[in-house]
Amino acid sequence: MSLVAGVDSSTQACKVVIRDAATGALVRSGRAPHPAGTEVDPAAWWAALLTAFADAGGLDDVEAISVAGQQHGMIVLDAEGRVIRDALLWNDTRSARAARDLIAEVGADDYARRTGVVPVASFTATKLRWLRDEEPDAAARVAAVALPHDWLTWRLRGFGPAGESPLGPVLGELTTDRSDASGTAYWGPNGYDRELFVRALGHDAVLPRVLAPDEAAGRTPDGILVGAGAGDNAAAALGLDAAPGDVVVSIGTSGTVFAVTDAAVADPSGTVAGFADATGRRLPLIATLNAARVLDVTAGLLGVDHDELGRLALEAEPGASGAVLVPYFEGERTPNLPEATASFSGLTLANTTRSSIARAAIEGLLCGLADGLDAVRGQGVEVSRVLLIGGAAQNPAVRHVAAQVFDAPVIVPVPGEYVADGAARQARWALTGERPAWPLEVDAELESRPCGVIREQYARARA
Numbered sequence: 001m002s003l004v005a006g007v008d009s010s011t012q013a014c015k016v017v018i019r020d021a022a023t024g025a026l027v028r029s030g031r032a033p034h035p036a037g038t039e040v041d042p043a044a045w046w047a048a049l050l051t052a053f054a055d056a057g058g059l060d061d062v063e064a065i066s067v068a069g070q071q072h073g074m075i076v077l078d079a080e081g082r083v084i085r086d087a088l089l090w091n092d093t094r095s096a097r098a099a100r101d102l103i104a105e106v107g108a109d110d111y112a113r114r115t116g117v118v119p120v121a122s123f124t125a126t127k128l129r130w131l132r133d134e135e136p137d138a139a140a141r142v143a144a145v146a147l148p149h150d151w152l153t154w155r156l157r158g159f160g161p162a163g164e165s166p167l168g169p170v171l172g173e174l175t176t177d178r179s180d181a182s183g184t185a186y187w188g189p190n191g192y193d194r195e196l197f198v199r200a201l202g203h204d205a206v207l208p209r210v211l212a213p214d215e216a217a218g219r220t221p222d223g224i225l226v227g228a229g230a231g232d233n234a235a236a237a238l239g240l241d242a243a244p245g246d247v248v249v250s251i252g253t254s255g256t257v258f259a260v261t262d263a264a265v266a267d268p269s270g271t272v273a274g275f276a277d278a279t280g281r282r283l284p285l286i287a288t289l290n291a292a293r294v295l296d297v298t299a300g301l302l303g304v305d306h307d308e309l310g311r312l313a314l315e316a317e318p319g320a321s322g323a324v325l326v327p328y329f330e331g332e333r334t335p336n337l338p339e340a341t342a343s344f345s346g347l348t349l350a351n352t353t354r355s356s357i358a359r360a361a362i363e364g365l366l367c368g369l370a371d372g373l374d375a376v377r378g379q380g381v382e383v384s385r386v387l388l389i390g391g392a393a394q395n396p397a398v399r400h401v402a403a404q405v406f407d408a409p410v411i412v413p414v415p416g417e418y419v420a421d422g423a424a425r426q427a428r429w430a431l432t433g434e435r436p437a438w439p440l441e442v443d444a445e446l447e448s449r450p451c452g453v454i455r456e457q458y459a460r461a462r463a
């Protein structure tokens, strides 16, 4: 049996799946936690990757592997391949002013035309501008810039600082793929936009070579073929075999709404990011900063676990008797309100109950994503069905409310690691030259039953 491995190096954890290359059947899996916070030493991701490999039973019988990862993270390397400072992650909002500065300098229309995106604090270019302005000595030392999946792929192939790697700091061996490059805000349909990169960082530097979707990056020192890798959302679309008409809603650390299209999207408002996917097409996407952790914090507030939170929420009526949570706990990216905070409204003596609060949290989280679905649809994207994934998609109450706020049928694939699965599919594609047609197992199908009160009161509360 030929085995392939896929990795999801996400915000909260590193997840590894090992699958039968022919059938896609899951053979083994493993995981390891990541440090919390919005800036992290990439060495922690490398350590977690090795731990997750061990947790998955090792790679001795694996023929190919690909690494997918959280998008946008800024990893800056010096000429010796050493990490200069902790990586700033997609959910770090300190570069919000830098984003505004870049837009003022270039213009939103021109930015969208050149890259498909308009800078927000999540994107790598804004983090480089922040580094130039706030840590100029560090910025001056930057010899190369990589994203999390790029750097892990480079290390996996045996490269890295002298003394920490068998092949040493060969910066020219850094690689990436279209999907993750498209999240930097200095890459476009014609490749890297070096003017935008230099504008951000203040000088040029080595950027990873952009590989084709089925192109191998190289091999590990043990001879395992290494695929190009991808940004996590593009990998999830590949893992789901998403096709035109499918819109994926992922409720993990981030909330994302994205589709696979042939047509490019360039939204000058910046609401919808015109990313690339992992197969040669496009991935129009909105992302929220506040997703599964809205439920984590609410469960903590109520002193319950996720199952009890869901049970409480399902005791309440749609609309939570008027209680509304606008869940901007970490600021928010969509809408672009990096300094915002969360707020409850509509609370009365009658509705301030555990059930109403539980349901208001789920409704607030999903209304933000329903607004995102409207924005994606507004870019001409066809929406025939919603594929609901991510950790919080396992919750029955989340699924129930999703059918009440999304105006399309909700399909819930069996709980799994679809980002890592997409990476495993890519590894098989690089190994054989043939994109796998592994079956997708469905756990639930819910008809759309919109309850207008939910989104109407949310719209009033967030206005």
Ligand SMILES: Nc1ncnc2c1ncn2[C@@H]1O[C@H](COP(=O)(O)OP(=O)(O)O)[C@@H](O)[C@H]1O
Binding pocket: 010, 011, 012, 013, 251, 252, 253, 254, 292, 293, 295, 296, 306, 307, 390, 391, 392, 393, 394, 395
């Ligand atoms: N049954 C559940 N109900 C609600 N949230 C859940 C449930 N199971 C897991 N989660 C949450 O999902 C999140 C992890 O989802 P995941 O998609 O793995 O995140 P990421 O890939 O972004 O790190 C965590 O915040 C976790 O608390």
Ligand SMILES: O=C(CO)[C@@H](O)[C@H](O)COP(=O)(O)O
Binding pocket: 010, 011, 012, 069, 070, 071, 072, 090, 122, 183, 232, 233, 252, 253, 254, 255, 256, 287
């Ligand atoms: O910023 C985005 C997409 O633009 C996020 O989707 C990150 O890629 C983080 O992903 P998760 O850790 O939530 O999987």
